């Protein structure tokens with residue numbers, strides 16, 4: 001059975017995907033629906049489906065921006081597991097990723113699934129936060145996207161975050177500490193997808209503004225400004241915490257002023273010391 005490859009926007013495919021029975025919060029579904037039906041801004045995503053007779057039995061997805069991607073949401077309906085569907089789904093997505101110029105692909109999975117499903121397809125485990133038998137690990141397939149400890153070539157540009165920036169931001173969070181500087185890199189790298197999803201939901205709700213500093217179209221720093229509470233002051237975060245980006249900081253302050261705030265505080269930056 002050959003997986004069906006969907007390149008968003010593909011609104012006609014959405015009802016079949018929605019019926020698959022994946023348990024996720026409503027906000028996750030809203031985000032996924034927008035990505036499949038409309039396509040993510042600046043993103044080149046793909047969804048693979050096992051859909052004999054027009055009913056989806058399994059799916060997997062790559063969220064991609066440029067040469068970097070994140071493989072996620074590998075799911076087979078419980079009554080159809082153990083028939084090689086996940087392996088076929090992942091294989092179809094990897095073919096697409098490779099032939100369309102993808103270079104670095106990230107994923108995260110429970111260790112046993114990682115070893116049986118992803119390592120045989122060329123992934124290498126990169127980070128693991130615990131020794132527990134059911135621990136989750138992050139994996140990477142292909143060359144590292146960059147070292148993230150030096151400035152790239154070209155002029156810096158500050159702009160709103162697009163969906164197509166997420167894979168490169170995920171990649172950044174595999175190398176540099178996440179939002180809470182007290183959390184170790186292994187743990188924060190494993191939490192990158194959840195963290196980025198939460199930011200995405202907040203951006204969609206209008207409770208935060210997300211800005212990115214990019215160079216040669218590659219995000220190097222991310223800023224999040226809270227705009228949900230009215231008052232004198234508000235809060236912001238710039239990642240990586242130790243990045244010195246006057247243009248990004250100025251853009252954060254300017255956005256805060258436009259929203260009526262007199263002062264911006266950076267509490268997590270203070271924790272980073």
Ligand SMILES: CC(C)(COP(=O)(O)OP(=O)(O)OC[C@H]1O[C@@H](n2cnc3c(N)ncnc32)[C@H](O)[C@@H]1OP(=O)(O)O)[C@@H](O)C(=O)NCCC(=O)NCCS
Nearest residue numbers: 073074075076081082083084085086087109112113116117
């Ligand atoms: C994990 C999951 C996608 C596997 O789907 P599937 O269609 O049954 O997988 P396949 O039949 O293609 O199996 C591929 C390989 O993975 C192994 N595998 C499948 N599910 C596994 C599990 N839960 N634990 C360990 N290995 C597993 C299979 O044994 C097989 O390896 P083998 O050929 O060496 O025996 C499915 O169980 C699922 O949807 N689980 C819930 C969501 C999830 O955990 N997704 C993965 C993380 S993103």
